[in-house]
Amino acid sequence: MYDDYSEILTVQEMAELLKVGLNTAYNLVNSAEIESFRVGNSHRIQRSAITDYIIRKSTGSYRN
Incomplete structure (x- = not known):
């Protein structure tokens, strides 16, 4: 019923x-x-928000 709360980080x-x-x-x-x-x-962050941030940063800032 509920998502895994271990996915919520400090x-x-x-x-x-x-x-x-x-x-x-x-x-x-x-x-x-x-x-x-x-x-x-206190702030709480879903692990998926961190994943989204990593994806945005890794796909938007490549330099050759």
């Missing part, structure tokens, strides 16, 4: 997954480059 987990610093991770969610939602004062 900003810290997202930073570790993307191998970026915590400040960069917060910048990505605060600028809405990666879609998130709030639970109280």
Whole structure:
């Protein structure tokens, strides 16, 4: 009935997954480059939003 909630990450987990610093991770969610939602004062990110971000970045910025 419900999706797997392990697919919802904290900003810290997202930073570790993307191998970026915590400040960069917060910048990505605060600028809405990666879609998130709030639970109280905390951001939560669906894993699919991170995948979408990676796809957008990898297909839109190739240089020869």
